[in-house]
Amino acid sequence: MKGTLALCLSALALACGGSIAAAVVSLPGPILLACGILGLIAAAGLAYSLIHIAADVQTMTQTLRTDRPILDSLRSPALKPLAGAVRECLDKTLQPLQNARREIQELSLQLQLLRRRKSGIEAILNSIHDAVLVCDDQDRLILANPAAEKILGFESEKAALKPLKEHLADNPLADMIIRARSSKVRHVRHELSLNRSGSTAWFDCLLSSVLDDSGQVISVVAVLHDITREKEISQAKNDFVSHVSHELKTPLASINAYAEMLVDGEAQDEAAIRQFCEIIQGQAQRLNRLIEDILNISRIESGLMKVNRQNLSLALIIRDAVEMMQSYAQEKNITLAAPAPILCDQVYADRDMMMQVVVNLLSNAVKYTPTGGSVSVQFDMNDVDGTITVSVTDTGIGIPEQDMDKLFGKFFRVEANKNFAKGTGLGLNLVRQIVETVHNGRVFVRSKQGQGSTFGFVLPITSPKTASIA
Amino acid sequence: MADRKALVVDDEFHIVQVVAIKLKNNGFDVLTADNGAAAYTLAVQHKPDIIVTDYQMPALTGLELIEKLRADEKTAAIPVIMLTARGFAIEDQQKQKLNIAACLSKPFSPREVLQTVEEVLKQTVHA
Structure with a gap:
C-alpha cells in the first residue's frame, strides 16, 4: 500500500505541477487507485486533485474533524511522504503567486518612487525663476512651469498640446524652438528680448533637443534665464x-x-x-x-580704502573748500557763501575724504547754476540726536522728480541736464560712498526743477573738543 | 591779412583757445562760442567761412547746431569740421546729409586742425 501511495503521490506531484491546490479523498482499492492516479494525471491543470487514503490516513481525517491544522497531522511519520508531496505541490502552486505578489510590491514601490520623483521635479520646476517649456515633435506645448506662464503670458493648462505659435504669436521664441527641433541640434543658445509692461526684458534662451534611439527629435526643452540685470x-x-x-x-x-x-x-x-x-x-x-x-x-x-580718521572741524573744511571753489564760481559770476567756522571739532572723520565730499557738492552746485546765481553752505549741529548736517543750496536748474532717487547712483546723469554741463556721474556717488560707507552717515537731496537744489549729508557728532584754526 | 573768418565752438575753454590761437597765428579772424546756441547766433551774424565745432555741448549739440545751420539759408553753405571725443565715427550717411566736411577725434593735433581747415576751404572755393 505504501508503494502505491508513493506512486500516487508522485503522480499527484506531476499532476499538480501547474495547478494551484490539492485535496485528499478516499478510493476503495488498487484499481480504483490507479484510476484515480490516471484521473489525477488527466486532470492536470484543474484546480483540485483528489487522493484517497484509507486506514493509513485515519489519523489525518480525525485531525481534520477536530480542526487541527492539516500539516500537524501530516507530520506523523506514516504520513511524511504525503506531507512532503503536499508541501511540494503547494510550494509549486504558490510560487507563481508569490512571484506575482513580489512583482506587484516592487511595481508599487517603483510607482511610489516615480510619483515622489515627479512631484519633486514639479516642485523644482515650479520654484525656479527660469522659464522652462517643453514641446513635442509636433511643436505642441507639453509642459510649462509657472515662470514660463508669467514671462510668456499664457496658461499652460489651456495651451497644452496646442500649436506653440497659437500661444506665442509675435514671439520669436516659437520660431527658435521650431528651428531647434527641425535642425536636430542638441543645444543652441539665443539671446531673446521681450517687451514686458513697457520695458524690455532680456533672456538667455537655451534650447535642447531630446532625441530617441533612432536620432529623431521627440521634444525640445527651452530654458529662459532672465539676464536683464546683467x-x-x-x-x-x-x-x-x-x-x-x-x-x-x-x-x-x-x-x-x-x-x-x-x-x-x-x-x-x-x-x-x-x-x-x-x-x-x-x-x-x-x-x-x-x-x-x-x-x-x-x-x-x-574695502581697500585707507581711512585716516581724526577729530576735525567740518566748518573749517567747508571754509577751505569754499576758498578753493571761489575762482570757479567767479568765472560764472556766482556768489558763493559759507557761514563763519565754529571753532570745535565736530566729527571723527578722514579729512581728505570730507574735503572731497564738500568740494564735490560745491563743484556740482556751481556747475549746474546758471551765470549770476548763488550757492550757499549751511551747517547745523543737533545736540539732541548728536548729528551735524551740512547742506549746499543753489539757485540752479534743479532736478526732475523722477530722477531724484537715482542721483547718488554710480554713472547716473540727469538726462535733462546733460547738455547744461559735462560730468562723469561719479562725483555724487563718491560723496555717498564716503559719507555712508566709510563714515556711517547719510546723504540727502531736495530739489525742484527750475528752482534749485539742496544737497547735503548728516554725520554723527563725536569728541566735541576745542580745535585750533589751521 | 585776416580775410578768412572762422568760428570755433567748444564748451572746453582750453580747447577753444588752442584752436583759436592756431588759426589766428595762421591768418584767420576767429570767433569763439562755448555752446551750440551761441554759435548759431554768431554764425548768422558774422557768416564765418568755416566752423570748427565740438560734438557734445550744452544748449545745442554739434549735430543740432549743424542741422540748424543747414536749415537756415544764410548759414546753409558754411563748411563745418567736427571734433568728436567719444571715439565714435559719425555715420557717412549723416555726414553727407548734414554736409559735414570732416571729422577729427580728440585728442587732436592743432596742426591737423589747421591743415583740415585749409583743405576744406580750398575745396569750397573750387566747388
Whole structure:
C-alpha cells in the first residue's frame, strides 16, 4: 500500500505541477487507485486533485474533524511522504503567486518612487525663476512651469498640446524652438528680448533637443534665464567706460594740443609760453583727479580704502573748500557763501575724504547754476540726536522728480541736464560712498526743477573738543 | 591779412583757445562760442567761412547746431569740421546729409586742425 501511495503521490506531484491546490479523498482499492492516479494525471491543470487514503490516513481525517491544522497531522511519520508531496505541490502552486505578489510590491514601490520623483521635479520646476517649456515633435506645448506662464503670458493648462505659435504669436521664441527641433541640434543658445509692461526684458534662451534611439527629435526643452540685470550692468559699464574715456580725453586733448603748440613755436612771447605750460599742468592735475575719483570709488567698494580718521572741524573744511571753489564760481559770476567756522571739532572723520565730499557738492552746485546765481553752505549741529548736517543750496536748474532717487547712483546723469554741463556721474556717488560707507552717515537731496537744489549729508557728532584754526 | 573768418565752438575753454590761437597765428579772424546756441547766433551774424565745432555741448549739440545751420539759408553753405571725443565715427550717411566736411577725434593735433581747415576751404572755393 505504501508503494502505491508513493506512486500516487508522485503522480499527484506531476499532476499538480501547474495547478494551484490539492485535496485528499478516499478510493476503495488498487484499481480504483490507479484510476484515480490516471484521473489525477488527466486532470492536470484543474484546480483540485483528489487522493484517497484509507486506514493509513485515519489519523489525518480525525485531525481534520477536530480542526487541527492539516500539516500537524501530516507530520506523523506514516504520513511524511504525503506531507512532503503536499508541501511540494503547494510550494509549486504558490510560487507563481508569490512571484506575482513580489512583482506587484516592487511595481508599487517603483510607482511610489516615480510619483515622489515627479512631484519633486514639479516642485523644482515650479520654484525656479527660469522659464522652462517643453514641446513635442509636433511643436505642441507639453509642459510649462509657472515662470514660463508669467514671462510668456499664457496658461499652460489651456495651451497644452496646442500649436506653440497659437500661444506665442509675435514671439520669436516659437520660431527658435521650431528651428531647434527641425535642425536636430542638441543645444543652441539665443539671446531673446521681450517687451514686458513697457520695458524690455532680456533672456538667455537655451534650447535642447531630446532625441530617441533612432536620432529623431521627440521634444525640445527651452530654458529662459532672465539676464536683464546683467544687461543693465553691462550697459552701465559701457556707459562708464564711454564717460570716463571722454573725461580722460578732454584734458588729454588740451595737454597734447598745447604741447604741440609749444613745439611749433605758436606761443609768441614768454607770457604765452608760461600760459601754455600752466594749462598743461592744470589739465594734467585734472586728469589725475579724475583717475583718483575712479580709483577711490573702486577702493571704497572693495574695502581697500585707507581711512585716516581724526577729530576735525567740518566748518573749517567747508571754509577751505569754499576758498578753493571761489575762482570757479567767479568765472560764472556766482556768489558763493559759507557761514563763519565754529571753532570745535565736530566729527571723527578722514579729512581728505570730507574735503572731497564738500568740494564735490560745491563743484556740482556751481556747475549746474546758471551765470549770476548763488550757492550757499549751511551747517547745523543737533545736540539732541548728536548729528551735524551740512547742506549746499543753489539757485540752479534743479532736478526732475523722477530722477531724484537715482542721483547718488554710480554713472547716473540727469538726462535733462546733460547738455547744461559735462560730468562723469561719479562725483555724487563718491560723496555717498564716503559719507555712508566709510563714515556711517547719510546723504540727502531736495530739489525742484527750475528752482534749485539742496544737497547735503548728516554725520554723527563725536569728541566735541576745542580745535585750533589751521 | 585776416580775410578768412572762422568760428570755433567748444564748451572746453582750453580747447577753444588752442584752436583759436592756431588759426589766428595762421591768418584767420576767429570767433569763439562755448555752446551750440551761441554759435548759431554768431554764425548768422558774422557768416564765418568755416566752423570748427565740438560734438557734445550744452544748449545745442554739434549735430543740432549743424542741422540748424543747414536749415537756415544764410548759414546753409558754411563748411563745418567736427571734433568728436567719444571715439565714435559719425555715420557717412549723416555726414553727407548734414554736409559735414570732416571729422577729427580728440585728442587732436592743432596742426591737423589747421591743415583740415585749409583743405576744406580750398575745396569750397573750387566747388
